[in-house]
Amino acid sequence: MITETQFVRFDSLELDCGETLTDLQVAYETYGQLNEARDNAILILHAFTGDAHAAGIDHQGKPGWWDNMIGPGKGFDTNRYFVFCANVLGGCRGTTGPSSIDPRTGRRYGLRFPVITIGDMVRLQKKLVDHLGIPRLLAVCGGSMGGMQALDWAVSYPEAVEACIPIAATARHSAQQIAFNETGRQAIMMDPDFENGDYPEDRPPARGLAVARMIGHITYMSDESMREKFGRRLRNREAFSFGFDIDFEVESYLRYRGQQFVGRFDANSYLYITKAMDYFDLTLGYPSLAASLERATARFLVISFTSDWLYPTYQSLEIVNALRSRNHDVTYCELTSNYGHDAFLVDIAEQTEVVRGFLDRCHREFRRAGA
Amino acid sequence: MKVREVLGRGDYALISSLIPEGARVLDLGCGDGALLGWLAANKRIEGRGIEIRPDLAQRAAARGVAVYHGDLESSLAEYPEGAFDYVILSQTLQELRRPLEVLEQMLRIGRHAVVGFPNFGHWRVRLSHLFSGRAPRTRLFPHAWHSSPNIHFLTVLDFEETIAEKQWRVETRLFLSGHSQIRFAPNWRAEIAVYLLRG
Numbered sequence: 001m002i003t004e005t006q007f008v009r010f011d012s013l014e015l016d017c018g019e020t021l022t023d024l025q026v027a028y029e030t031y032g033q034l035n036e037a038r039d040n041a042i043l044i045l046h047a048f049t050g051d052a053h054a055a056g057i058d059h060q061g062k063p064g065w066w067d068n069m070i071g072p073g074k075g076f077d078t079n080r081y082f083v084f085c086a087n088v089l090g091g092c093r094g095t096t097g098p099s100s101i102d103p104r105t106g107r108r109y110g111l112r113f114p115v116i117t118i119g120d121m122v123r124l125q126k127k128l129v130d131h132l133g134i135p136r137l138l139a140v141c142g143g144s145m146g147g148m149q150a151l152d153w154a155v156s157y158p159e160a161v162e163a164c165i166p167i168a169a170t171a172r173h174s175a176q177q178i179a180f181n182e183t184g185r186q187a188i189m190m191d192p193d194f195e196n197g198d199y200p201e202d203r204p205p206a207r208g209l210a211v212a213r214m215i216g217h218i219t220y221m222s223d224e225s226m227r228e229k230f231g232r233r234l235r236n237r238e239a240f241s242f243g244f245d246i247d248f249e250v251e252s253y254l255r256y257r258g259q260q261f262v263g264r265f266d267a268n269s270y271l272y273i274t275k276a277m278d279y280f281d282l283t284l285g286y287p288s289l290a291a292s293l294e295r296a297t298a299r300f301l302v303i304s305f306t307s308d309w310l311y312p313t314y315q316s317l318e319i320v321n322a323l324r325s326r327n328h329d330v331t332y333c334e335l336t337s338n339y340g341h342d343a344f345l346v347d348i349a350e351q352t353e354v355v356r357g358f359l360d361r362c363h364r365e366f367r368r369a370g371a
Numbered sequence: 372m373k374v375r376e377v378l379g380r381g382d383y384a385l386i387s388s389l390i391p392e393g394a395r396v397l398d399l400g401c402g403d404g405a406l407l408g409w410l411a412a413n414k415r416i417e418g419r420g421i422e423i424r425p426d427l428a429q430r431a432a433a434r435g436v437a438v439y440h441g442d443l444e445s446s447l448a449e450y451p452e453g454a455f456d457y458v459i460l461s462q463t464l465q466e467l468r469r470p471l472e473v474l475e476q477m478l479r480i481g482r483h484a485v486v487g488f489p490n491f492g493h494w495r496v497r498l499s500h501l502f503s504g505r506a507p508r509t510r511l512f513p514h515a516w517h518s519s520p521n522i523h524f525l526t527v528l529d530f531e532e533t534i535a536e537k538q539w540r541v542e543t544r545l546f547l548s549g550h551s552q553i554r555f556a557p558n559w560r561a562e563i564a565v566y567l568l569r570g
Contacts, residue, residue, distance in 0.1 A: 361435030
């Protein structure tokens with residue numbers, strides 16, 4: 001299945017910071033068919049560095065980032081459901097972000113781009129959903145930052161969400177999560193090539209961005225998965241170099257992933273999106289998380305993973321317990337996996353079964369309510 | 372009186388006979404969600420479950436049951452008062468560390484509690500213990516002493532005494548031996564007891 005990224009433009013978007021962005025573009029992909037009743041639409045929300053290409057194969061032959069979950073017969077079965085995914089606001093993969101041209105100046109925004117929030121991302125996605133003519137989504141679903149967006153959707157647009165599936169997510173970033181993000185931002189901003197965000201396109205702050213990505217990668221794995229994958233194995237050598245070249249496999253892997261990242265991700269987007277995550281707090285403006293989630297009319301499926309120490313189980317339980325305290329319809333599973341935070345992308349057998357069963361029931365109930 | 376079976380189980384038949392159409396039901400220790408699935412399909416209940424074993428909780432979720440994967444003993448406090456019409460505890464009472472607290476929570480969050488347990492006073496259990504001189508092993512208590520999940524054995528008489536102490540109201544008592552519902556001498560003859568209680 002070759003998938004095409006599509007683009008749509010919107011006049012303006014009001015932001016939480018008080019500013020208004022004008023002339024925005026959103027990149028998105030769709031899979032499957034929207035049915036006549038328009039009750040089979042599922043919005044997939046990507047994580048930090050993801051993009052609109054969630055499933056299928058693109059023209060370069062690259063599979064989507066959740067191709068194992070989305071497709072005919074898969075967890076999000078495109079024979080039954082209309083599935084779509086958009087690049088987030090502030091991103092660098094087709095949707096307006098700091099690397100876009102500022103219509104007021106004709107130059108790239110850089111750090112003149114306003115600071116955005118998860119709520120702003122969701123508000124822009126709502127415009128896309130309206131553009132596609134979908135009154136109520138069967139489901140919103142995402143892992144990590146995608147899960148935060150899903151939660152925001154359920155609270156901000158309760159009338160437009162039938163089911164909400166936050167995976168390996170949180171209702172608010174913890175000190176540890178903010179700390180890792182800040183370390184990544186500092187690595188980028190301290191790179192001499194950063195130039196206060198006005199670096200030329202062909203000379204980004206590559207060293208800082210690569211280091212930020214290396215740190216990120218460590219947080220996405222687990223001690224166990226790193227031991228399994230790398231152990232103390234040496235890279236292309238029999239003995240230590242007694243120098244600071246690459247000795248260990250794990251060093252080689254992280255450097256490779258860091259360098260590869262520089263080619264596909266914008267440093268300013270890194271700053272803006274991590275800041276949006278750090279600002280995320282579903283309780284803002286409410287006396288409690290339960291009071292915030294009380295607005296939601298969706299059924300919830302919350303999933304966490306045993307070895308995820310970046311978005312640990314207790315954060316999912318905080319969401320689940322707030323929902324249970326208001327007797328909300330919530331399904332919760334902690335799935336067993338060694339893959340750490342990455343589990344929602346790679347360890348998908350059980351996740352598929354749970355998502356499929358939940359969606360099936362929600363679709364049935366949604367149809368019954370509509371009939 | 373013979374009891375028809377639900378999902379191959381006599382006690383499920385007794386329990387489901389107590390649950391009216393369209394009720395809000397919480398099943399504690401719901402396993403793979405079979406009973407909740409059956410009640411949803413046949414009585415259109417709005418069901419929730421709690422299950423501690425990850426494999427069973429996943430299977431329950433995969434069949435569309437709103438299951439909470441966690442320990443029922445530490446997770447009832449979150450539910451608001453009167454959240455459910457019926458809270459079911461089936462064959463699990465004797466495995467709990469703090470059974471009284473769980474029963475009290477059930478009657479707080481549910482208008483009714485349905486409690487089913489294996490009767491340790493059944494004559495076969497008594498004979499097994501009397502003649503073998505060992506911890507009883509019967510059809511309903513098949514485990515060796517070291518691997519039994521049962522840590523709080525009770526009989527019909529014990530449960531009646533607790534109900535009287537706590538001043539709970541018994542709405543229905545049902546007793547099962549094999550596939551037959553029995554009425555007389557339940558502490559001797561019942562293998563399984565099912566109580567419908569109100570706080």
